[in-house]
Amino acid sequence: MLVPAMIYLLGMPTSVVIGTSLFQVVFVSANVTLLQAVQVGSVDIVLTLLLLAGGVVGAQFGAQMGTKLRGEETRALLGMLVLSVALGLLYDLVRTPENLFAIGPVP
Amino acid sequence: MILAAARGLAVLLALAGAAHAQAPAALPTPPAPAAAAAAAASTPQLTADLSTDRVEITTGFTGSSVMVFGATERLIGPESGDDVVVVAWGPPQATVVRRKVNVLGFWINGPSAVFRDVPGFYAIAATRPVWEVLPEDTRRASRLGLEALPLRASGSQAPAFRAALLDLRQHDGRWQEYAAPVTVAGGRLFSARVSFPDTVQTGAYRIEVLLVRERRIVARQELYIDVERVGTAASIAYVARTAPLVYGVVCILLAALAGWLGSVMFRRN
Numbered sequence: 001m002l003v004p005a006m007i008y009l010l011g012m013p014t015s016v017v018i019g020t021s022l023f024q025v026v027f028v029s030a031n032v033t034l035l036q037a038v039q040v041g042s043v044d045i046v047l048t049l050l051l052l053a054g055g056v057v058g059a060q061f062g063a064q065m066g067t068k069l070r071g072e073e074t075r076a077l078l079g080m081l082v083l084s085v086a087l088g089l090l091y092d093l094v095r096t097p098e099n100l101f102a103i104g105p106v107p
Numbered sequence: 108m109i110l111a112a113a114r115g116l117a118v119l120l121a122l123a124g125a126a127h128a129q130a131p132a133a134l135p136t137p138p139a140p141a142a143a144a145a146a147a148a149s150t151p152q153l154t155a156d157l158s159t160d161r162v163e164i165t166t167g168f169t170g171s172s173v174m175v176f177g178a179t180e181r182l183i184g185p186e187s188g189d190d191v192v193v194v195a196w197g198p199p200q201a202t203v204v205r206r207k208v209n210v211l212g213f214w215i216n217g218p219s220a221v222f223r224d225v226p227g228f229y230a231i232a233a234t235r236p237v238w239e240v241l242p243e244d245t246r247r248a249s250r251l252g253l254e255a256l257p258l259r260a261s262g263s264q265a266p267a268f269r270a271a272l273l274d275l276r277q278h279d280g281r282w283q284e285y286a287a288p289v290t291v292a293g294g295r296l297f298s299a300r301v302s303f304p305d306t307v308q309t310g311a312y313r314i315e316v317l318l319v320r321e322r323r324i325v326a327r328q329e330l331y332i333d334v335e336r337v338g339t340a341a342s343i344a345y346v347a348r349t350a351p352l353v354y355g356v357v358c359i360l361l362a363a364l365a366g367w368l369g370s371v372m373f374r375r376n
Contacts, residue, residue, distance in 0.1 A: 030359045037355030041347055045358055046166055052362060056369035064373075093213045101271035106201035106221055 007075065014071040018078070152180045153191075153326040155316040161333040162303060162312075166340045170280075170305045173332060175314055176298035183234060183291050190234045191289050192317040193299045194251060197228025197281075197334075198310035204260075204268045204275075220260040220268035227308045229256070229276075230283040232299045234291060240319050249317070249324065253277070253284050280304035309334050 002024070006017040037043045066074060155177030162171045175193050183189045201223050208217030231237065237251045246255040258269050276282040281304060289299040301314065311333055318326040336344050347354045 030362075033358050033362075034352075034355040037347070037358060038351045041351055043347070043355065043358055045343055045347075045354075045361070048358060049361070049365075052365045056365050059366070060369055060373040093215075095214075097207050097214055099271075099275070100207050101268070101275065102205050102207070102216075103272060103275045104203055104205070106203050106223075 003078065014074045014078075015066055018066065018074070151326070153316065153318040153328055154178050155328050155330060157314065157330050157332060160331070161335060162307070163335065163337040164307070164309065164340055165336075165338050168305055168340075170303055170307070172300050172302040173314075174298055174300055175316060175330070176296070177316060177328075178295050179297070179318055180295075182294040183297060184294065185235075188320055190240045190319040191291075191297045192231065192233040192237055192240075192251060192315075192319060193289055193301070194315045194317070195228065195230040195301045196313045196315070197226050197308055198312075199224055200227030200308060201225070202272065202276075204272050206263075206268070206271075218263040218265075220262040220264070222258055222260050222272060225256070225258060225272070226282075227310075228281050228303065228312065229253070230286065230301050232283075232285060232287050232289050232301075234289045234297070236285060237319075240322065241324070242322055245322075245324065251317075253282060279306060281306065303334065307334055309336060 003017055003021050006012045006020065007014060012020070033043060069077075155175060158174035158176070162173065177191075179189060179191065181187055181189055183191055201221065202225055203219050203221050205216045205219040207214045231252060233240070237246055238254075241251065243255075246252055247257075250256055253273055258272060260268060273282070277284065280302070283302070287300045287302065289297050291297050311331060314330040314332060316328045316330065317324050335341070346357075
């Protein structure tokens, strides 16, 4: 919601919007990581390091590609990404689950 | 792991040798009743051991298995009516079973049942299924077989939750019923494999070996095995448990470091 608001309401350039949004996400996720580690104790550092390797390299390629694309193209790609994720989530909610029952540890 | 298996095999072979050595000696002259009684009192009816006394969980752990083996005094099998049952227990793990319900076309979590006192791991293996060799009250008292486990729920009492728990736990390999056989060699030597899935909990596991004759448990032996984290996994878990704040800060610093490292490396290219 922050990204379209900055683009259409504040009229910021798309490349700046993506950077600003990610800058803000850094603090939110750092805070969540700390709270998760202290309260729940369920931060998997080995998994995180594996994900980091892909994320860091991907971010560099993404940033390089972003400088080559025009604002509208970036926006269209971002829009398609957001829409496909939303549709995927909606499909998971609507389709009949394979197993109606699920088990988990007691919190 | 290989060492442990070799150790198990060596003990099994030694037992096999002993069994063969005893058999011809007993045959020619049947001993007097008093001597036989004395022999029965001194030699245990059932002896069992494990191939290893601990399962080590490393960061690359993909499951493990332990061999339970031993020997009985009398022959095992349908002729003598003796059967061997092996049961493995993990530490208790409270489990919640949730059912999804359809609200306005969306599937969301609905009623749930909480099972407080259920084993986190349970495996039973036997030369014959326990319902064939033991009456129901004995099975319930010793909790032999998944049907004999007292699964009491708080919350929804519908039997479907109990069935779902049994089904899902068996599906993820944490509860096993006759998944592996108890194999008998030479009439008296038995062995069974207890397989732990990669989701196995740490803690003390108990393995019970029972000798069943004439619908009664005539001998039992309890063995213990420790499932524990070792190496890097153990130190990570230790820091996360004892100093969660430090652990959280280190995680964030590592992420920041990785991001910075990436930017430096790509700038040079």
